[in-house]
Amino acid sequence: MFKPIIVILGQTATGKSALAVKIARKVDGEIISADSRQVYKGLDIGTGKITEKEMKGTPHYLLDVADPKRKFTVAKYKNLAENKIKEIIARGKIPIICGGTGFYIDAVTRGIVFPEVPPNHALRKRLALVSDRVLMLKLQKLDPERAKNIDPRNKVRLIRAIEIAKALGKVPKITEVKPMYRFIKIGLYLPSDKLKKKIEKRVEKMFKDGLLKEIKKLKKAGISDKRLKELGFEYYKPTPEKVIQETLKYAKRQMTWFKRDKEIKWLDASKIQKVVLNKQVLRPLA
C-alpha cells in the first residue's frame, strides 16, 4: 500500500509554500499546487506564486498550466492532479499537495465525481441573460430533483445544473469514489491579528514587486476587465488598502470552507518548529 499523501492547506499568507518545501526536502517529496489562480500563466505577483528560488530545487506541479483567457475548472484540476500523483509515486517520490483552494483539495482528497459534461459556452452565454426565477422554472422542468435542493438565486449553479440536465437528462447525485490514497491534511493557521499583519506585509510587497505592471500586462494581452475581476485581480483602483481588504475577506471565506472538514489537523503557523514537524507531520511517512 502507498504511504499517505500529505496535504498542506490553510488561509492565504500562512506560509504553506515554505512549509511544503521544507517537508519535501526532508522526505524527498514533490509538490502539487492546489490553487485555482496559480494554475494560470502570467498571474504571478498577484497570486503570491512561489518563485524559482523559493522552490529550492523541489519540483512543483500544476503551476502555469493554463491560459488566463480561458477558464480552468475543478474537474480539470482533479484529472491533472491525480495523474501527477501517480507519476510521482511511480518515480518513488512522495507527493505533497499544497494550496488554499478548498474545492480543489476536496475534489482530489474526497474523490468527488463530477458529471462528465464540459462547459457549453454558447448555452451559458444565452442563459446568463435570463433571470434566476426563469432559470429555476427551467430547471424544475428538466430535473425537479435537483431543483429541490439548489440555491434558487445562484445563477452560476442554476446554469450549470441546466447544462448538465440538458446533456444527461438529469443531474446525477453527488458521488464520491473512495480515493486509492490516504491523505493527511495539515492546516496551517494564524491568529487573526498575526494573519492580518502578514497579509498587509505581503500586499505591500506585491505592489513593490510590480503588481500594477502585471495587471497592465494582462490587460495588454487581451484579458478583459470582467475576466480580471473573476480572477480576483481587478479592483476599481488597485490600492494596497483595497487589496488588503479583499484578501482578508478571501481568507475568511477560505476558513469557512476548511472549518467543515474535521479531518484537518491544525498547526499554529507561528509556532511551528522542527520538533512539531517531526512528530506530527513526518511520523506517518516513516
Next chain:
RNA sequence: GCGUCGGUCGGAUAGUGGCUAUUCCAGGUGACUGUAAAUCACCCGCCUUCGGGCAUCGUUGGUUCGAGUCCAACCCGGCGCA
C-alpha cells in the same frame, strides 16, 4: 451677523403625512455538483422563549387620528454675502 442648502445605521444614500425607513459599501455567520479570490443566502439599534417585543431619522416643542416628511425655536455643518 444676514441669506441659503442640508443633518436618516460604522460610511454613503432613498424616502407624494399613512402600515414593515430604501439601496450600496464596510462588518458578521454560513452555503458550495466542471467559473470557487467565482457565485449565492441570512444577519447587521436593543431585548427575545425566534412567535415577536421595544426603540429610532440633530435637539426640544407644536400641528395632526397619524410626523423622517409640515410648522417654530435652538444646536451643528457646507455654500454665498457682508
